[in-house]
Structures are given as structure tokens and as C-alpha cells.
Amino acid sequence: MYTLKFDANLCKICPTCDCLVLCQYMDLDIDKAKEEIMKISEGEDSFVLQDCVTCYGCEEYCKRGNHPFYLITERRQQKGILTSPRAITKQWINIGEPRGKYRLGEIKEKILSFGFMPEFLQLVKGRLFDDVMPSYVFGQEFFCNVVYIHFANTSIIKERLPMVIDNFKKLGVQEVVCMHDECFGSFASLAPAYGIEVPFKSIHYFEYLYNRLERLGDEIRPLNIKVAYQRPCSSRLSPDKHHFVADIMKLIGVDLVERRYQGENALCCGGIFGMAFGYELANDVQKRNIDDMVDSGAEYCVFNCPACQSTLAAKVTKKGIKPIHIIDLCRMAIGEK
Ligand code: SF4
Ligand code: SF4
Numbered sequence: 001m002y003t004l005k006f007d008a009n010l011c012k013i014c015p016t017c018d019c020l021v022l023c024q025y026m027d028l029d030i031d032k033a034k035e036e037i038m039k040i041s042e043g044e045d046s047f048v049l050q051d052c053v054t055c056y057g058c059e060e061y062c063k064r065g066n067h068p069f070y071l072i073t074e075r076r077q078q079k080g081i082l083t084s085p086r087a088i089t090k091q092w093i094n095i096g097e098p099r100g101k102y103r104l105g106e107i108k109e110k111i112l113s114f115g116f117m118p119e120f121l122q123l124v125k126g127r128l129f130d131d132v133m134p135s136y137v138f139g140q141e142f143f144c145n146v147v148y149i150h151f152a153n154t155s156i157i158k159e160r161l162p163m164v165i166d167n168f169k170k171l172g173v174q175e176v177v178c179m180h181d182e183c184f185g186s187f188a189s190l191a192p193a194y195g196i197e198v199p200f201k202s203i204h205y206f207e208y209l210y211n212r213l214e215r216l217g218d219e220i221r222p223l224n225i226k227v228a229y230q231r232p233c234s235s236r237l238s239p240d241k242h243h244f245v246a247d248i249m250k251l252i253g254v255d256l257v258e259r260r261y262q263g264e265n266a267l268c269c270g271g272i273f274g275m276a277f278g279y280e281l282a283n284d285v286q287k288r289n290i291d292d293m294v295d296s297g298a299e300y301c302v303f304n305c306p307a308c309q310s311t312l313a314a315k316v317t318k319k320g321i322k323p324i325h326i327i328d329l330c331r332m333a334i335g336e337k
Contacts (some may be wrong), residue, residue, distance in 0.1 A: 001164075002158045002194040006071045008041040010064050019068035024267065026051055037068060040075055047209045048072060049081050053266050053277050054150045056236035059189065067193045069149065069236075076152035096147070096156075098163070102139025110175040111167075115183045116143035119306035123327045124179065126336045127219075128212050132177065141167045142277040144186035146234065150272050161186060162196055169199050169331075177203045180305065185237025206244035206304075207329035209330055213251050219334045222253020224235070227329070228298035228321070229256060230289075230290040230312060231266035232305035252333035259296040261289050271311035286315060294319050302326050 011017070011034070020026065020033035028036065045113065049072060058068040076082075082089060091123035096116065105111070110132055114120035116139060124133065145160045167185075168176060168277045187202035213220060229245050242263070249256040261267045267289040270282035291318065293301055301316040303309035303325050313323035324332075331337045 002162075002196055004067060004070050004074055004154075005193055005195065006041060007065075007066055008038065010066050011037050011041060013247045014064060018061040018063065020048065020110065022061040022264065023055075023058060023301075024265070025053045025055060026118055027063055031229075038173060040068075040071060042290035043075065043078070045079070049076050049079065053268075053273055053281065054083060054233070056149070056233040057264070057283070060236040060239040060264060067189075070154065070190070070193055071156050073149045073152055078152055081152060083150065083152045088275060089153065093148065093150055093153065094315075096140055096143050096145055096160070097139045098143075099158070100141070102137065105134035105136040106133040107137075107171050107173065108132070109173060110135065110177065111171070111173050112179055112222070113142055113178045113181050113183050114138040115178075117180055117306055119309075120179045123325055125307075126331050127216065127334060128209065128327070131212070132208075137168075137171070142244055144183045144190075145239075146182040146186045146190055148231075150276065157186075157190065157263070158194060158196075161191060165191070165196065173200055175201045175203060175265075177205055177208045181232055181238060181241075184241070186233055188297040189237040204241040206239060206248065206326075208242050209327070210244050210248050210251065213248065213330060213333070216334055219254055221333060221335060223329070223333050224253055225257075225299050226255045226297055227300040227302045228259060228293040228296055229302050230269060230304070230308050231262070232308050233268050233272075234305065245302075248330065252330060254329070254333075257293075257296040259292050259298075261292050269305075269308035269311040271307055274304075286312065290294050290316055290319055290321075293321055298326050302325050302329055 017030050017033035020028045036046045036048050052072050056069055062068050112132055145157045148156050184204045187198045193200050246256055267285050270286045273282040300322045316323050328337055
């Protein structure tokens, strides 16, 4: 069985304990943060195991290569601390079970992975993708299963992720463009954290989009609009790719507004909060987030994750802000929308 690489000695000498000090959903000073992360690493009880809302943020806040959120998830599972009612957790785990009903395009050495998000079957079209499409995979057999860290369950990931990686390997692919951060995070963060080998190159779709737009060069017409970006939780697993949001916006002539809840301070969409931690928390987080978009003068809210979009689209629309996925925004810039 795969074991999480977590170095408690790093925490002992850590001068900042940013993992918990920067947490937006709990209020800990450095001393308390150190005390709690040490307790968690030693397998003792900590209120963090009850109160963490699974925003994934501490995976980004720790700059020392540790994996505080994966550790929290491990300990929760070991101690039977559920983040959602048991029936909901089970239902989600059943949804991701491989059933031999996947879809394959014309498989080439380079493919797009839609994971298990049907939205990409509609979103991925046009000239941005014509050098790879119709080479794609979709379905549970290619679903990273990382979402189950929201559900205090790493064992299902350790069981299924190696099978998923093997399914890609059997296709003989060399490069996998991940259309969702969680898919990319599974290969770039979670698999290495557990010592799971990934025998192909994974590419974040932001990087793919940026390079593709650069090649389309003259066809880009600056959009001259103000947008707020809704950063998803799963983007915390690949913070080194976050800069592509600003890079892409610059390339397509979009003003990415400065706001309070951006970058490391981004707030979650609240989709999982509502289900797992109650709608009061979800409503509060969503209100602060959307008010911040309104105050910043954004005309559009740009989404990366389709789940964030389905959670927040109607709510931002009510406030006069247009919801749009970043792929559609890029297609607008080349005259396709
Ligand atoms: S997990 Fe990272 S940020 Fe947190 S105490 Fe340990 S080394 Fe420091
Ligand atoms: S995952 Fe988010 S809520 Fe949980 S401890 Fe880390 S930063 Fe805090």
C-alpha cells in the first residue's frame, strides 16, 4: 500500500507554520498552529480534524514540500472523522467506480483528459483544440478520484489512482493534457506524495491554452473587459500553474481585476461546503466572494472548474456579472463565440 511522505521534522523547525496560520476558515497563531500540526502528525486528536472545511489551501501555503492537507485527510480516515454524512460519502464513492463505460476519441500520443466531467464534451471544441482533438478520454476509468480528499478518504484514491494511471499507460500515450486541476494535481502532486509512479508527461490545460493562443497570435482580438477569476480548490495542488490565468488574460486583452479574495486568499465556491459543512457557511463564503467581485467592478466571472461554475453561475448572474468558462473566454477572443 502507498504511504504518504510527510516529514514531521520539517514542521518542528518550521518558522511560519503557514499551513494553518494562513487557513481562511480557522484562526490560529503560529504557536497554536505548530502545536496542532505536531499533534496531527503524531496521530493525536486535534480540533483541526473536525473544523477543516477541505479547501486544499494548506497544500499551497506549505512551501517546504510537506503535505498538510493530505495528512489531515489520512488522519480523519484513520479516526473515522467523516466530513459528510456516511450515505453521501458512499454515494460519491459509488459514482466514481469504474464500470467499463468510458469514452475514447481517436487516441494519439497526446490526448486530452476530460476525467469524469461531462461538461468538457461540450466545452472543448474549435481551433484551440484542433491540434489534439479528437484525441480524448472520458469516464470513470480515467477519473483521478482526488475529489475524495473532500470526503476524508485517501484509501479509495490509493486503490483507484494507480489503476487509472495504468489505463492511460495501456493506451500508449506520451502526453496527457488535463482539462481539470484535480486531474493534473493527481499526477503532479498526489501521486508523487504517495510514491505512485506516473509514466507519461502531464500538462495543465492552462499551459496548453496559453501556448495555443500564442500560436494563433494574429487571430486574437483584445476583449477589453473586466473579469474576476474564481479559483477552484483543486488549483491549490498546482500553484505553480496559477500564473497562467494572468498570462492568458494579458494575451487576450482582458483586465483581471484586483480583488481581496484572489491568489492565495481565494475563497472556495462553497459547493462542497453546503453539502458537507452546512449552508450557513457556504452562503457566508459565497456572499463575501461575490460582493468582492462586484466591488472590484468585474463584468464577467471567469471559471476554471465546471463544478464551481454550476455552483456560482446563477448567483453571480443575479448580481449583474456574466459567468463564463475560461475556454469560452479564449474562444471569444479568437472570434468563435
Ligand atoms: S506542514 Fe509545512 S507549513 Fe505546516 S508546519 Fe509543516 S513545514 Fe511548516
Ligand atoms: S484544507 Fe483549508 S480549511 Fe483545511 S486546514 Fe487546510 S487551509 Fe484550513
